[in-house]
Amino acid sequence: MSKKLNIPWSKPDISENEKQAIHKVVESDWYSQGPLTKKFEDELSNYIDSNVSVVNSGTSAIICALLAHNFKPGDLVLVPDFTFFATLSSPKFLGAKIITADVDQKTLNISPVQVEEIVKNNDIKFVIVVDIAGLPVDIDAFEELASKYNFTLIEDAAQALGSEYKNKKIGSFNHTTTFSFHIAKQITTIEGGCVSSNDEKISERIKQLRDHGRSNSKNYSHDLIGSNFRTTDLQSCIGLEQIKKIDRYLSNRQIISKKYKDELKNVNFQENPNYSVRHSNMMFFTIYPNKGIRDKNFKILQENGIDAKLPWPPLHSQPANPELNNKSHINTEIISDTALMLPIFNKMTEEEADYVIECSNKI
Ligand SMILES: Cc1ncc(COP(=O)(O)O)c(C=O)c1O
Incomplete structure (x- = not known):
């Protein structure tokens, strides 16, 4: 038997480069959301091949995605029964009625067959699918169901940055997708997340929602009810080093x-x-x-x-x-x-x- 080791469940790789980047931000005098967050968004947009809006957690990303697609309190939202709590709590926090679907015993993911059984008998407004551990769900089948039964598909890909479905990155498809940069994830900003959408209007709406619904950050005119879902440049500088690796x-x-x-x-x-x-x-x-x-x-x-x-x-x-x-x-x-x-x-x-x-x- 080898000697006893202590093995954590997860461990971030915060190296000298991240530390230097943090130091530079501190020296620059600009700590809050600013040019480095914009740069991080550009890098992520390039990597995922979509439009990316960065927010302060994967949970905020789900909340913003729902709001950007005109979520209304009382809407029926379908989520998998097997996932981290935030997939359910985010819509519920906004006033959703939740229906859960069982998952497939082999993939651990929600399956299109089980979802169809539910959406054909209920007026479901949103289905949130989750790529458990990073394994993509069957995206083509879910996109087909979304148009057949007229619901909005949101993919909670908190665990799936970098995963690929049929040779395309998760986040680059025709529905809105959310990610997390929590400390245990593949890349981290300590806490953080983002939303990707190939609809630029949705992407802009998320940028507005994260900033209290302000129509323009230079004035105090608010034409949406949003909240403070912003990140900081102090965190985005870490993300910029992480995405390189x-x-x-x-x-x-x-x-x-x-x-x-x-x-x-x-x-x-x-x-x-x-x-x-x-x-x-x-x-x-x-x-x-x-x-x-x-x-x-x-x-x-x-x-x-x-x-x-x-x-x-x-x-x-x-x-x-x-x-x-x-x-x-x-x-x-x-x-x-x-x-x-x-x-x-x-x-x-x-x-x-x-x-x-x-x-x-x-x-
Ligand atoms: C499937 C899933 N959804 C949502 C979240 C929430 O992300 P965050 O912790 O960044 O708010 C997580 C985080 O672990 C997750 O695994």
């Missing part, structure tokens, strides 16, 4: 993910359909035969200094959603009971992955 980061995550898949024994993995040509591997899921084995494994990993995480409980079971508590989504319940999220991060070494594998394979 994204391909290196994604390649390393790919190496770690492949190693896990090749060497971990007696577990299943998130299935990767052919249309997903690049998976960002923001997270890595292992799925065990049952809850008992999963719990034993979790304990062994923790005792050995490995910060594996339990997955999110089903959204319908959360105490903050009493109106959904009587629902049952069997696949989400199984995933939540039998999966673990193993450590994976931008500069994770093969030795660190070997240690996780060695401890996991003990069971």
